[in-house]
Amino acid sequence: MTRLKRAFRWIASHKLLTLLLVILFLFLIQVATIPWFGVPRLKDQNPKETALMRQRIDEAEVKGKTLVIRQSWVPLSKLPRHLTDAIIVAEDGTFYEHEGFDWFEVRESLEKNIRERRAARGGSTITQQLAKNLYLSTSKDPLRKAREMVITMLLEQSLSKQRILELYVNLIEWGDGIFGVDAAARRYFGRPASALSFEQSLRLAAVIPSPIRHRPDVDSRYVLRRSEIIRRRMQGRRFVPFPADVEAEERMVDEEAPQALPDTIQAG
Numbered sequence: 001m002t003r004l005k006r007a008f009r010w011i012a013s014h015k016l017l018t019l020l021l022v023i024l025f026l027f028l029i030q031v032a033t034i035p036w037f038g039v040p041r042l043k044d045q046n047p048k049e050t051a052l053m054r055q056r057i058d059e060a061e062v063k064g065k066t067l068v069i070r071q072s073w074v075p076l077s078k079l080p081r082h083l084t085d086a087i088i089v090a091e092d093g094t095f096y097e098h099e100g101f102d103w104f105e106v107r108e109s110l111e112k113n114i115r116e117r118r119a120a121r122g123g124s125t126i127t128q129q130l131a132k133n134l135y136l137s138t139s140k141d142p143l144r145k146a147r148e149m150v151i152t153m154l155l156e157q158s159l160s161k162q163r164i165l166e167l168y169v170n171l172i173e174w175g176d177g178i179f180g181v182d183a184a185a186r187r188y189f190g191r192p193a194s195a196l197s198f199e200q201s202l203r204l205a206a207v208i209p210s211p212i213r214h215r216p217d218v219d220s221r222y223v224l225r226r227s228e229i230i231r232r233r234m235q236g237r238r239f240v241p242f243p244a245d246v247e248a249e250e251r252m253v254d255e256e257a258p259q260a261l262p263d264t265i266q267a268g
Contacts, residue, residue, distance in 0.1 A: 038135075039154045042167060046073050050171055052133045053179060070187065071179040076166040078194045079181065086205040087169060089233045090226075092126040095165070100127045100156040101149075128152045130168045174204065174211045188217040202227040 053069050060067035076084070088095050094102050105123040124132070131151035136144055155164060174184035181204065185193040189200050196204070203216035206226035214222050 039151070040158045042155075042159060043163065046167075047134065047171070050134050050179070051136055052138070052173060055137055056173075056177070067177050069177055069179060070183040071170070072182045073170050073180070074182045074193050076162055076169070079169065080194070080196055080198075080201065082198045083181070083193065083196050083201040083204070084165065084169065085234060086201045086230055087208070088126070088165075089237065090205040090230045091129070091208055093233070093237075095126050096161055098125060100152040101125060125152075126168050127155050127164055129172065130164060131155055133171055133173070134167075172208065172211075174207070175215065176212060178211075184216070188215065199227075202230050205230050 049069070053071075057067050057069070092102065094105075102123065102125050105125075108123065128148055131148050132138070135151055136148055159167075170180040170182070173179055174181070175187065178184050178187050181196075182193040184204055185191055185196050185200070188204075189196065200216070203223055206223050207214045207216045210222075214220060216223060
């Protein structure tokens with residue numbers, strides 16, 4: 001008992017140090033569960049499921065429902081350039097410049113969230129979002145964020161930017177049970193992702209922050225406003241072709257688009 005009392009006295013007299021040791025211990029536990037060997041395999045292996053997919057399936061089961069995951073893979077080279085440009089501009093404008101973290105965006109997000117006393121703005125890069133979708137949950141606890149940061153660095157060190165983007169567009173959520181851009185394109189526009197028009201690409205990029213609440217094929221105020229913001233950003237970065245080029249491209253896409261198969265997409 002004497003030793004136990006001494007231990008309690010020591011803890012009581014070293015509260016800050018004890019707190020730091022507890023935080024360090026919890027952090028090390030989180031780090032120990034990081035998929036150190038799984039990330040490098042992503043160079044040439046497409047994951048069949050993600051943590052977010054499993055989370056959505058579990059959430060549906062709690063409600064007594066069965067969630068069917070629709071996801072299919074499309075090589076980045078098969079996607080229209082205007083689609084990937086729209087996604088980058090919408091979600092991570094400095095994607096090709098940073099090493100996983102956009103510190104300016106992080107600072108802006110923190111300032112706005114503190115000012116409004118809520119999570120009013122996110123500052124996650126495409127790589128951070130991929131880390132969360134692949135291995136973590138949607139919770140916002142600090143320990144999960146610490147794991148996300150480590151996994152983000154692993155992804156950036158192990159994979160090329162093109163591979164990170166390819167994984168991202170093929171795995172992110174785009175609706176109830178809809179994961180990846182090809183499943184989203186077929187579900188909402190009745191065509192494969194390779195045949196998406198410029199306007200359809202804007203709409204898909206617009207709903208990425210809130211894919212359950214908003215549908216890209218519905219003319220809601222949110223979708224129209226976000227699409228216009230993305231268009232203007234693309235114009236500012238000279239990503240947008242002239243209107244005549246857009247019309248010609250969309251006529252060609254409409255002619256080439258094969259019959260949609262929205263109900264035959266298999267979980268990846």
